[in-house]
Amino acid sequence: MVPSCAEGGVLGIICASVASVMGTEAIKLITGIGETLLGRLLVYDALEMSYRTITIRKDPSTPKITELVDYEQFCGVVADDAAQAAKGSTITPRELRDWLDSGRKLALIDVRDPVEWDIVHIDGAQLIPKSLINSGEGLAKLPQDRTAVLYCKTGVRSAEALAAVKKAGFSDAVHLQGGIVAWAKQMQPDMVMY
Incomplete structure (x- = not known):
């Protein structure tokens, strides 16, 4: 590779x-x-x-x-509104592990595309692609009674989805810093990566 x-x-x-x-x-x-x-x-x-x-x-x-493609997305740059939304609403893989182990009520939301989900995902997660969140269609699938924890491959798309989720009123939503790549490296090294 x-x-x-x-x-x-x-x-x-x-x-x-x-x-x-x-x-x-x-x-x-x-x-x-x-x-x-x-x-x-x-x-x-x-x-x-x-x-x-x-x-x-x-x-x-x-x-x-x-x-033309969206230049910031193509380059993996987090847009300004996404960076703003992520301030104070970003958790590390270690924090997510602690939340899961403590039984905290959360909804783990994978915002990647279905083909990526099929390769690998975190156990217990629900797939709601970023495109559905941005269109508003995916917002109805987000639980109201639990903290939404969004993740993607490296944290860029989940930060962008977090901005849309926060604008829709999910003020306690957070995203996983470094995405599933960081999760695999730090918490689950045997996880298949692409």
Whole structure:
């Protein structure tokens, strides 16, 4: 498995090298001058100081891109309202374990997508995807008589869902810091991860 940038680290100078190529490509696309890399992949090997170009064939079954994705969500950045909602409403995996062991009345809500739920989830959790919470449809499924504890994979989506849940009046709702990844590392190391 390939490590993420956070796991493997990134050499800053490589970012600058790639950024200069990307900037050049953007200028060529905007002005219509030169030959762009459309349909080709440029591979940069900093250790060998070499470039390779690979021609890529279009997959006819791939859907066309017709709109921009949410940049903050794509980058895994917590939006301002989510960060605000998470202040004072974030619990650690250890705190969640203590709550579960004490018998505290809580509802463990997994806000990931069903395909992620099928791979792994915390025992006793209920699946209510973030998309359903944001649309309002999932809010009706949240219990009124227990503290809602939201979690996702790493804590970004659950913080965003927490903002919507708090706006809907669930003032005691919290989310799990670091998501199921942190839970697995700290509380259940034998848990399957993806």
